[in-house]
Amino acid sequence: MAGIGAPELVIIALVLVLAGCFIGFVIFVSGRVARARRPFDGSVSHGSFDLATKVRGLKSQGRYEQAVLLVRGETGFGEEEARSFVDRA
Known part of the structure; x- marks a missing residue:
């Protein structure tokens, strides 16, 4: 061998x-x-205050869909999680 x-x-x-x-x-x-x-637990790691402020500003201007797209882009959330965040902001 x-x-x-x-x-x-x-x-x-x-x-x-x-x-x-x-x-x-x-x-x-x-x-x-x-x-x-x-699942979305209502928190975003860093910069959540800034993101929430931007989302509230977009919502107040009637730009809901743009707020959802912003959240998705900043956090990587899916559609449902992003809409939940925007609704709560």
């Missing part, structure tokens, strides 16, 4: 690197999916 040579070691190393990349990708994607499915 022959030992493991250099070509076999290179193949094993490549398989391990590719497996690590795949696992990292799966973890990244699952985190993004979990964030996207997170």
